[in-house]
Amino acid sequence: MSTSPAWDPVRGIAVDPASPEPLYFQVARQLQAAIDDGRLPAGSRLANELDLAAGLRLSRPTVRQAIQSLVNQGLLVRKRGVGTQVVRTKVARPLRLSSLFDDLAGLGETPSSEVLINRVEPADAELAALLEAPGLQRVRRLKRIRCTGGEPLAIMNNCLPDGVLDVDDAELRSQGLYQLLRQTGIRLHSAQQSIGARLATEEDAELLDETPGAALLTMQRTTYDETGRVVEYGWHVYRASRYSFNLPLTHGPQ
Known part of the structure; x- marks a missing residue:
């Protein structure tokens, strides 16, 4: 693990006092860009606030606010006796009909899965309704922990009509x-998909290496094949500190 970044924030960050952007935001934005493009890789350690403030010719509270904004986003972490370090960048996933495994691989990550449940079991009325299959007798239930780089990222729950897979x-x-x-x-x-948020339970925290009460993103998805049949229903939770959804927006009719 590196102890100092190859990219020097003091030399690499340029602030413009005349800009309408707050100074702390300018610093945070440029630090985040360096994290996102790899100039500040995971494990890099930033200089202390006093040295950064002196080098950037800014006040210490301004630098502290910039760093804290990235700590709040899960991009930096403060460690006693070590200082401020870059942690792994968030996985930014586009909203499209694809699996998390494929999206991670496409981003150059190293996805892996721990299979907790893989079995066929009786379907109750609620599951039959979610799969839009009245009278469905049996379903295949899956529960997996999706990891990237050896680190847990999400808990994936899926149900499929028995015989589909x-x-x-x-x-x-x-x-x-x-x-x-x-x-x-x-x-x-x-697919039909809804996104939400909740706090981590004790079980979530244990499986995702988080603390109870940590913020989690949630997703529910019903997926259809070309005949209109539901082939799977999924409900997943993701670590908000490591994961985000990207939602493209287009200009609507006037």
């Missing part, structure tokens, strides 16, 4: 669910 744990560890579905010949067409 016959899969073993080894396949679930090495591939994404949508990739496995496509390999069976299923053509995914669309």
